Amino acid sequence: MTRIVEVRGLRKTFDGRHQQVEALRGIDLATEEGEYLVLLGPSGCGKTTLLRTIAGLEQPTEGDVLIGGNVVNELPPRARQVAMVFQSYALYPHKTVLANIVFPLKAERMDRDAREKKARWAADLLGIGRLLDRKPRELSGGERQRVALARAMVREPAVFLLDEPLSNLDAKLRASARDELKRFQQRIGTTTIYVTHDQAEAMGLGDRIAVMDAGQVRQLGRPRDVYDDPADTFVATFIGSPPMNLVRRDGMLVGFRPEHLLPAEVVGAGAVKIPFVVDRIEYLSGDRHVYGTITTLGEATRVIARLPSTVTTPLTAGETADFAVATDRLRFFDPETGDRMDAVPLEWSQP
């Protein structure tokens, strides 16, 4: 399997006016052929910087960027065979949609007929064929995004770099654009690195997700792995909404997802029983989000339980209910480093 894009020991330090900003602190990452790799992380964690370094718009302070197996640190962006879609789309405002799309082909000195044909092919693929004569300012956000995508794809790059391309769209359009983006990538099969801070986007689009924080990759894995087996407490609480509950208990943190804290009667055998003091209940799209406190598992901690609509156990605020978590759903973390620990049997310590 060829590694289209790979970064090794990548560091990037910006020399600010007053202090240095370490935007990337040693990143190792490699894409697989044709995969959709999502960089997910909170604002300011270095996602854009990583993408820009791969594109050649920033020079790494340390480490290497490889494209197609060759170190490209010294190559300018135009020699790197990458196509980038910017968060702002960065369409050329003075050019028509057609001129925007053919621009990269013009730079490649493709002849006029061939490039127009290719631009029309891309435009039709993305459903913007009738907008070719318009200027970018005469387009809606979703149309602009498609023009930016068309401009990126006509070059047939080795890799697409997409920096939060959906963040300018409203929630409804975002959902349909996400679906469209995924189908589009599956059709053309180009390796894609996609930046987002929206976990729903990451879970929905990514073949693999790299969860980043403070300039480091915390975990790299399939959406399932990242969700079910978080590598540390950062990933555990960053992904999932509501996030994973963490309870401190002598020498470790015990974590479980809100949807796994359920009334004892619906959890089968092999579970840890937990009395749950219910405090407040919210109804959110059919689910019940139950806020409350547990005291027996470890230190008294406020936690959230998410009951699907199929669980109809009556609950009242202010009362204590019998809840439980299946033991195979429990995750253990080191309270000092936050790193994942091996599972520990808990049953015997039940009161």
Added chain:
Amino acid sequence: MTQATTATRPPATPATGRRRLADREGPLASLFLLPAVVYVVALVGVPFVLAIGFAFSDVTAGDPSYDWAGLDAYRRVFDDPVFWQALRNTLVFTGVSMVLIVVFGKVLANILIADFRGKWLVRFLVLLPWTTPVALSTVSWLWLLDSIFSPIDWLLRQVGLLEGNMYWLGRPSLATASVIAVHVWRLVPLAAVIIMAGLIAIPRDIDEAARVDGAGFWRRMFEVTIPLTMPLIAVAALFGAIFTFTDMAVVYVLTRGGPTNSTQVLASWAFVRGIEGGDVAQGAAIALFLFPLLLAAAVLILRAVRRMQVM
């Protein structure tokens, strides 16, 4: 008790209270505009009307009495080949300077927006020619281009490119080039600052998108940067043109229009005829010739600025 006092006290901000002068925008605006209006009328309007009056009269320095003379002054102006030479020179100086001002202004603007150590010093030095008075800086050019003591000649001699002297201001072609050079030197900073404003306004990611799209330096410049700064480049060009077109200080100080009128421009020729020669009517007629051309330039500037706002 407290109720009684509040009841008798007048409301804090009386709705019926008289508005002060500072609250009334209409009269205030007129008041603030008045100095500007007086200034424009006294220093632009009156001379302009006077010039029109003089151009159709027979007023001279020796005989200031006003008599209507119709187009007599214009006839005299047009019969004089020097006028046509001055008109041609004016257009050549303006055209060539304008092109050079824009080209160098663009280059300088690129330097000004670049990020490097000590850029404040470079910016300061670059803006210096624009901030010194024209007559003053032209005097130093007079020395630089002196027929015998020119430091430029000295330098060329030292390098071995020249024997003797160039006589910069003594030969028609060199004098023309010198006048254009001084105009360009003096107006490039202004153009650079105007174009710089346009360059700064280009979003950074548009330039970066062009880089990733595979465009090299020249393609980015001609297909992205220049089209996006076009309105401001037009403004810079037209400012350059107007300042060159109307200026007489440079020509007057450097060459006095010589040698043999080969650098004479309309403004200096109007001065020579009207003030030095005493034929006020003819001077006014020549000077008025500038007006329609200036008007056209001003209209073009305003249209360029409007287009910029639309974008």
